[in-house]
Amino acid sequence: MQSISNIGIDAYEPAPRGESLRKLQNGGAERRGTLDKLRYAFACMMDFSTFLLLLVPILIGYLIRLFVPAKKKKIAGQLALVTGGANGLGRELCLQLAMKGCHIVVADLDTTNGEKTAEDLRKLGVKAKCFKADISDYDSVVELKRQVESSLGNVDILVNNAGVLPLMSIREGKPEDLKKVMEINLLSHFWTIRVFVEGMAFRRKGHIISIASASSYLPVGRLCSYVASKYGVRGLMEAFNDELYFDGLHEEVFTTTVYPTFMNTRKDLINTLNTINILKRVPIISAKTIARTTVNAMLRNEQHVFFPKWFGFMLTHYEHVPCEIRRLARRIFLKREIPKLMK
Numbered sequence: 001m002q003s004i005s006n007i008g009i010d011a012y013e014p015a016p017r018g019e020s021l022r023k024l025q026n027g028g029a030e031r032r033g034t035l036d037k038l039r040y041a042f043a044c045m046m047d048f049s050t051f052l053l054l055l056v057p058i059l060i061g062y063l064i065r066l067f068v069p070a071k072k073k074k075i076a077g078q079l080a081l082v083t084g085g086a087n088g089l090g091r092e093l094c095l096q097l098a099m100k101g102c103h104i105v106v107a108d109l110d111t112t113n114g115e116k117t118a119e120d121l122r123k124l125g126v127k128a129k130c131f132k133a134d135i136s137d138y139d140s141v142v143e144l145k146r147q148v149e150s151s152l153g154n155v156d157i158l159v160n161n162a163g164v165l166p167l168m169s170i171r172e173g174k175p176e177d178l179k180k181v182m183e184i185n186l187l188s189h190f191w192t193i194r195v196f197v198e199g200m201a202f203r204r205k206g207h208i209i210s211i212a213s214a215s216s217y218l219p220v221g222r223l224c225s226y227v228a229s230k231y232g233v234r235g236l237m238e239a240f241n242d243e244l245y246f247d248g249l250h251e252e253v254f255t256t257t258v259y260p261t262f263m264n265t266r267k268d269l270i271n272t273l274n275t276i277n278i279l280k281r282v283p284i285i286s287a288k289t290i291a292r293t294t295v296n297a298m299l300r301n302e303q304h305v306f307f308p309k310w311f312g313f314m315l316t317h318y319e320h321v322p323c324e325i326r327r328l329a330r331r332i333f334l335k336r337e338i339p340k341l342m343k
């Protein structure tokens with residue numbers, strides 16, 4: 001495996017090519033004989049038949065779930081940690097989880113509003129505490145875990161919600177700003193998952209929710225940094241879900257990735273959307289609706305949440321539409337392109 005710390009120091013070894021590569025692929029033999037080729041073709045056919053056979057019960061399961069939704073799990077008494085829980089969607093997620101009986105950790109840099117959220121949560125009869133943490137910093141997340149475990153216990157539900165929404169492209173802002181967007185919107189998910197999943201795996205119980213965005217599927221110009229960070233979250237959650245399966249944890253530790261469109265959270269975001277004429281054309285969904293739907297999807301261990309559900313089908317296929325058609329659709333439906341917003 002490539003060493004990360006010795007790039008440029010370790011001698012670069014090119015991969016085998018031509019005959020040497022073929023020999024490697026043939027398990028050391030110079031070339032495959034006719035019998036080997038037949039054996040190989042037969043093995044492939046057997047694999048394909050087994051695949052088709054085992055596909056049937058999975059498809060039947062999907063079909064049944066179309067009409068009979070999965071049973072909701074109980075989360076009362078569990079401890080949920082919500083990053084960015086002081087404001088916006090994070091606050092709504094805290095409230096929805098508390099209404100299901102969860103105790104809540106509000107992890108945020110904004111402790112003024114974080115304390116207010118925690119106070120409102122306690123009024124719902126659950127334990128709640130605000131912790132100051134910069135989730136873009138690994139050490140801060142480690143310290144957060146230490147403090148949470150010594151005062152409220154183990155985290156069962158991790159909600160990666162905190163994020164920044166600058167409409168900043170690749171040639172805008174300072175390089176540090178771009179780095180910060182990546183650190184808050186993407187790297188923070190690595191840090192929190194890395195720090196909290198260990199305990200979940202040990203207890204064989206847990207759920208990780210990540211708030212991505214419709215931008216995880218919509219490569220829109222002027223939003224390069226945000227789009228790249230949210231594509232990253234989508235990739236991380238897909239791969240991590242697969243990893244839980246490899247580790248035999250997929251029936252005990254679950255993931256849910258959420259792809260909201262625009263929400264009425266920050267005033268400055270809504271003002272910017274208004275400036276660029278998007279507000280009239282794009283539906284704004286309330287953060288409360290997104291939070292309620294997210295928690296209900298999590299209770300059914302759903303892996304993906306789109307708003308509205310049917311939009312998910314369009315969103316997940318948008319990337320495959322040729323870019324001239326995407327541009328035409330944007331010109332016709334949004335009426336104008338997004339102007340440069342920053343220097």
Ligand SMILES: NC(=O)c1ccc[n+]([C@@H]2O[C@H](COP(=O)([O-])OP(=O)(O)OC[C@H]3O[C@@H](n4cnc5c(N)ncnc54)[C@H](O)[C@@H]3O)[C@@H](O)[C@H]2O)c1
Nearest residue numbers: 084087088089108109110134135161162163213262263265
């Ligand atoms: N608002 C939208 O239209 C929209 C659309 C799609 C996806 N999203 C995503 O939803 C999530 C929530 O968005 P929102 O609109 O509620 O945001 P918001 O700005 O209203 O709230 C974000 C919260 O995160 C906190 N935060 C930011 N950086 C932090 C850090 N480094 N450490 C700890 N806390 C930090 C902030 O203090 C704030 O309380 C984000 O991930 C965002 O990308 C938002």
